[in-house]
Each structure stands twice: as C-alpha cells, then as structure tokens.
Amino acid sequence: MSLSLKRLASDTVIYGATTMIGRLLNWLLMPFYIRVISQDEYGAVNHIYGIITILLVVFTFGLETGFFRFARKENKDVVYKTTISMLVCTSVFLVVLSFVFSENISNYFYEGKYKASVILMGLIVAIDSLVSIPFAKLRLDNRPIFFGIVKIASISCNIVFNIVFLVFIPYLIDRFEFGTRFILLYRSFDGVFFILLSNLLSSILTLLIFLPDIIRTRGLFSARILKNMMVYSWPVLIVGITGMITQNAEKILMPKLIDENGFAELAVYGANFKIGILMSLFTQSFRFAFEPFFFNNREKGIVSYAKVMEYFVGFGLLILLGICFLMDLVNSLILTSSYHRGNMIIPYVLLGLLFYGIYFNLSLWYKLSDKTYFGAYFGIIGMVITVGLDFILIGQIGMLGGAIALLCGYAVMMIVSYLIGQRHYKVPYDLKKIALYFLVAVFLYIVNQYVSFESLAIRYSFKIILIASYILFFLFINGLKLRKTNFNAKS
Template sequence: MYKKLAIQTIIYSIGLLIPRFINYFFLKFFTFHLRKEEFSLYTDMYALSFLIIGFLSFGLENTYFRFFYKKNYNKDIIFSTGVIIQLLITSFFLIFSIKLIKNISYITGYQNHIDYFFMFFLIIFFDTICILPMAWLRVNDKPIIYTIINMINVLIQSILIIYMFYCYKNFSEKKSLFFCVFKIVNSFTDKTGYIFFANMISSLSNLFLVLPILLKRINIKKFNKILAIKMLNYGIPIMFGTIAFSINENLDKILIKRWLSDEINGAYSACYKIASFMSLYIRVFKLGIEPFFFKKYNDSNAIYFYEEITYMFILIGLIFYVLICGNISLFIKFLIDDKYHITISIIPIIMMANLFLGIYTNLSIFYKIIDKPIIGTYLSLIGVLITLLFNIIFILIPNSNFMIPAWGTFTSYGCMLIFLYFWSKKNFKKFCNKIINIIFHFFFAIFIVFIANFKKIEINLFFQFLYLISIFFLERKRFINLFK
C-alpha cells in the first residue's frame, strides 16, 4: 500500500512541480518585462480572485473525499450530487457577477479594466467546475491522467504568454483564422492583460479535458437532495476555513497596494512568490497523502501513521526551509529581477508561516474524520482576527513597514497550529508524543538560517552540510524506513 502511495505521490509531484517550475521561470520573465505597478496589478487581481474561489468551492473537494470513503453511499451518486451543486453555485456566480461587472470594477478601483474582470470571472467559473473532476481522478488512483492534464494546461498557457509578449504584433497583421482570436488583446491597456487572457484559455482547456469525466459520470437522476444537504453541511465550515486562508494569504497584498504603493506591493508580491516554495512542497505532499488519510481513518493504527507521516513532513519541510532561506541571496537572483529585491527580508518569515500552515493541514485530518469541520472554521476565524489585527496596525501606524503584514501571516498560522495541536492532543491522547523533538528541530533549523545571513558563502555551506549530517544521524531510522 505504502509503495503505491509513494509512487502516486511522485507522479502527482511531476504534474505539479514541472508546471510550478515553469511558473517560477515566468516569475523572472514577468518581473523583467513588467513594471512594478503592472506586476502589482497582476498579483492584486489574483488576490481578489482567490477570495472568490474560496467562497465558490464550498469545501466540496474535502467533502467529496470524506463521503467517498463512507461505505453507506454510492460513489456515482456522491460525485453527481457534488458536481451538480458546484455547477449551480458557479453558474449563479457567473450570471450575477457579469451583471454587476461595472459596479465591481469601480469598487475595487479598476473601472478602466472591465475586460480584465470579465476574463477573471470566466477563469473562476472554469476552474471551480474542474475541482471535483480533478478530485475524482485522485480518489480513483489516476495520477498519470491528472498529471497529463496539468502539463497540457501549463503548456498552453506558456505558449500563449510567450507568443503574445514576443510575436503578437508580427502575426496580428496576417489574415489567419487561427490568429484572429488574439485580436481581442488589442484593447488591453498593459501587458498584464496577456497573462490573464492566456490563463482564461488554459482554464477553458482544463474544462474540455475533464469534460469526458463530467459527461460519463454525471447523471441528473442520481442527484440526491438529502445527500446534498449533508454535503453542504459538511462543506460550508470548510468553505469558511478556505476563505479565511485566502484572507490570510492575500489581504496584505491588497492593503499594501492601496496604503503604500504599487512599487512596494510589486516587490512584496514577487518575494512572497519565492516564499511560496514551501507551499509547493505542501501541495505536493497533500496531493498524494490527503486521500490516503481519509482511507486509513478506520484502521486501528491510523493515529500512529498520522503521527509518523506528520513528523516526516515537518522534518523534510525544515530541511527545505534551511536550503532555501540559507541560500536566499543566490536563489533570488535567478528568480526575480533586481528591482524587486527590496522586500527580500519577508521570505524566511513567510516560508516558516507556510510550514506552520502545512502542519496545520496535516493535523486538520483529526476534525475531518470525526465530521467536525466546524473546528477548522473556529480556528480559521482566530487566524483571520490575528491577520486583521496586524493589518489594522499596519494601516494606523504612520510610515508603517511592509514587515508588519508578513509577521501577521506568521503569527496567524502559528496560533492556528498551536490551538489545533492542543485540541488534537486533548481528543486523541495517543497523538504526538514527540513534541520536544519537533521543537528542537525547529530551533535548530531557525538557528542555521539565522547564522547563514552573517557568514561567507563557504562557511554558510559548511553549516548547512553540518545541519544535514546531524539531522540524518539523529533521525536515521526514519529516513531509512522512508527510503525503504
């Protein structure tokens, strides 16, 4: 079972890592070709859209996993019911948002970019519909198809972006049926429109690729009203948690743009994306392990495996943290243009915050398997309140610094993790008896990163090598078992 899990996780990793590495290539590409205010517009639009997607998802992905592994429900009925709910919600959103598009663009300060909002509404619509078909591939052990779909989408998006940045003017004069579709970009006021247009086409292609699953598996007659109510009751608390996560992730960038400047927000957002390397690690881990967690919950030794997997997740995450943050001055030169380096100091803080979030995500399995996702809602609200507090301080203090929102994200995720740990310890007493070891590993990793910023490269590499040797020596049994 565990060898199969490892193989599937590797395949999922390929489908996630290659597109993300391409995105990091485009991070350098965008920071070179876009002005800071254009890059700020690019990140701000995505920040606003993530808040909407968090609402529209209704927590149905986790809900689908939970109900899929319950023996008293038919798998096809669960899928049909979930997708029909999603279609109704997203269709209502699309109609409602397009009708109010002028008002929305004016409220957000983008009255000159109505076309951008139209594209984003379509992106959100397409992406939300694809959530459950992609989840279906995961629970039905089809990682290769999942990976191929991701690769095709990122390839389409990449080709379109490069074409429009470099080749569009050359082709636009030709009377070609294939290229006439790109005449729509003539109305864009800046190059960020190229990115949004490419994303819209990519999201549409994703919908076409999962369409066979939708057509084959969805049956309106299999829609179950009672099951739909149960799924919504389970998913809505998760939805609030997702919205809270979106606020924690994006509120700082939204406020920095409006209270400081586009230039600082552009730099802050670019460095934030480098810190999201940790999110990439979390996402890879989650793709393979999340369905497995739900599958194992009935086993007598489930808590033991949850603890071991979480422990290894923390250990590898801290190694990842040391290697990235210990060499950040080298990485940043390859990833973003020099003019964006002014906010480099947020990277270690946001990376550690993201690791806290990853551990929280692993521990959240405890309230999900006992059908109490409302616990996650309460914890997420605590996180949001902390984020809001730090951002209010950021707004109220004259000449405030962009470090305040970064520390807010760190504190928010850290407090959520601490509260969830004590709740898990209280309700699952056998869980996490190695907290002293974990705390030691955290302080050891932070110490290595701290001294790395004051040493020469050669000495820095020596300390990192010493750290890796020490960790392998201390945890050699676990690493050997992992490799086996």
C-alpha cells in the same frame, strides 16, 4: 502490502507529482512576469489572483468533498449531474455579476483600470469551479494518469499563451509590418489582461476536454441529494474560505492600506512571496506522501506520527536555511534588482509556511477522531488574527507587516491545534528535540546574517559549511534511529 494499498500508493505518487509539477510550472511564470510587465501591472495580477483563489473556494461550495461522499452512497450519475447542474447555475450567476459590476469593482480597487480583466476574472472562476467536479470524478474513478495529463496540459497551454501574448506578438509587431488596426487593438490592452486571457483560454480548453463526459452523463437533478450535500459540505467550505482569506488577505488589502504605490509594493511582495512558496511545495509533497500513511496506520502509528513530525520539522528548517543562505543566488537568477528590497519578507514567509505545514500534521488528530469541525474553529482563529494584524501592521511597516501577520496567524493555529489535540488524541511529540532543531537553525541564521566575506568564493563556501553543519547535526541526532525506526507501514 495489499493490492489496495499498492494502488493507493501509486495513485498518491501520480496525484502528488502532478500537483507539484503544476505548481512549479506556475511558479516559473513569476520570473517571466516581472521581466515583461510593469510593477503596477504585476501588483494588479497578484491582487486579482488573491481574489480568484477565494472566489474559487466560495463558488465550489465544498462540493468536491461532498461529491466524493455521496457518489459512493447514492447513484453516482445522479450525484454528478446534480452537482454539475448546481455549479452551472452559480457559474452563470457569477458571470452575470462580473459583467454588471465590473466597472464598480474596477473603480473601487483599480482606479477605473482593468475593467476587462475583472470580467475575465469572473469567467475564470466560473469555469474553474465548474471543472472541479469532473476532476473529482476522475479521482473517484481511479484515473490518475488522465487526471495528470489534463492538469499538465492546461498549465502548459497557459504558459504558451502567456509567451505568445506577452513576447511573441510584440516581437512580430516590432519586426514585421502589421495593419494599424491590429497594432492599435493589441496595444489597447495591458499585460494584466493578457495574463488573465491566457488563463481563461487554458480553462476553456480544460472545459472542452470534459464537456463530452458532462453531456453523456445520464441522471436527473435531485434536490434531496443537493440539500444533503450542501449540509455535509458547509464545514469544508468554511475551512476553505478561512484558509484562503488567511493566505491572501494581505495581497487584497495592501493596495488600500498603503497610501502611495500600493500596487508596486504588492508586486514586490508578491514576487518575494513566491520564493517562500518553495516551502509550500515541500509541505504539499509531504501531505501527498504521508496522509495515506496516517489513515492506514491510525490504530498503531502514534509513536510514528511523532517521529515523522520530527523529520518534517528538520527537513523544513533545512529548506528555510538553504533559501535564506542562497538569497544572493536567488536574486541574481530569479528576481530583478527592483524586487530585491522585498527580500526581508522571505524568512517570515518561509517560517509561516513551515508553521502551517506543522499545523497540517497536527490537524490529523481531529481527522482521525472524526472531529473535523475543529478545523473550522482553527481556521476562523487564524483568519481573524491574520486579517486583524494586516490592518494594524501594513499601514505602519508596509509589506513586512503582511508577512508578519501571516506568520502570527499560522503560529497561533499551530499552537492551539497542538494544545487542544493533546487532550483529544495524545501523541508523544518530542518537543525538546524539535525546539533544539529551531535553536540550531536560528543560531546558524544569525551567524550567516552577521558574518560576511568580500570574496564571493569564500562567502559561498562559508554558507555551504553552515548548511552542512545543520545536516551533520540532524544526522548526528537521528542517524542511528533513522535506520531503526519502524513506521508500521507494512501490512
């Protein structure tokens, strides 16, 4: 293997591991939150972060991708300064908007509550959108270790601040005597405020780490470069916005579409959705591991692409079955009893995220053939279907409607991408084998649903036997071929 490919593989492992560790640490905050704040507050947290994820995409304008492209063909310092200057202006604009309209937003979404949290939301988006470019510069400069250190440090600080504000300070107030002013000041804020304040403080820490580099960078603002970057980046922006709306629409709409206890319902939905995010961790790991492989073998790896898809589906279904079969364990270790009623959404979320992972694998055809505009088309289709079904289903069947809408949106994106992709970049996917994986998984899922035992030991032994049966089935079909498959990864 060439030195450049070894470097690529090493960097991919570091970036991928950092991302996975970061997402896992953030995921661990969910069991913490549902034990220290009310359901209404946790519902509001889910709602606000649904808005934050969309605003982050909007206010970065796809310029991370544009920065990568133009920093290689123009003066890197000029491109960096131009991009930072643009985002500083838009970040200041966003902060002003959040102060001016915080009361209006609070009244519309939260019945007048969480006004201070709305302002914190604007500050978080402003800072995080700004530091996205220094993070991109670290990747461009091949500094994955420092990239990982900053990411993990920021997330770790966020966790520490959460513990301090939500556990440590209340403990000190109960145990020791504090001034009345301090106690009244602390209790004038709610859990939502302290969660967002923790996030803001960790974001400020990240900005302070990058600030010397931003100040030291020489270069002048270039309107020409900015114009070219915006023209280049707008398709990326559309893909990002549609993707985030598809993933978060139900969280934003649910409190309005459910007449009573909308935020409590969203809290239950959000906590159980987080269980499904474990599938997203798998698909994200796959992306970091295999995307360089696809691009480095674009001329000779068509059959390998098909084989990798089979393994991806096989392992994804194993994760789905494992989580669904061990739901009792998940409930006892992660969720509290008031959140168990949301378990019904988990299979839909898991399957939807698996479909999205399959869609990602299929989407490589338009990246390899330089027809990335198809990504925007597919994203718009998925968004329209998901949001439309959210409006139809959530009001009728509650949180389950949101999960079904997400599943349908990703399913349509997957199917459309496959059908169009086979016309432009034909890959011989073994659909019969993939369908067989799904049939076996569905059969085992149904067996688990309808066969039950009173004895806990027998019940879990039976579940383990079902999971082992799927693994043996997978190995039986692929065992010999796994040893023979050549992924053409050698150079």
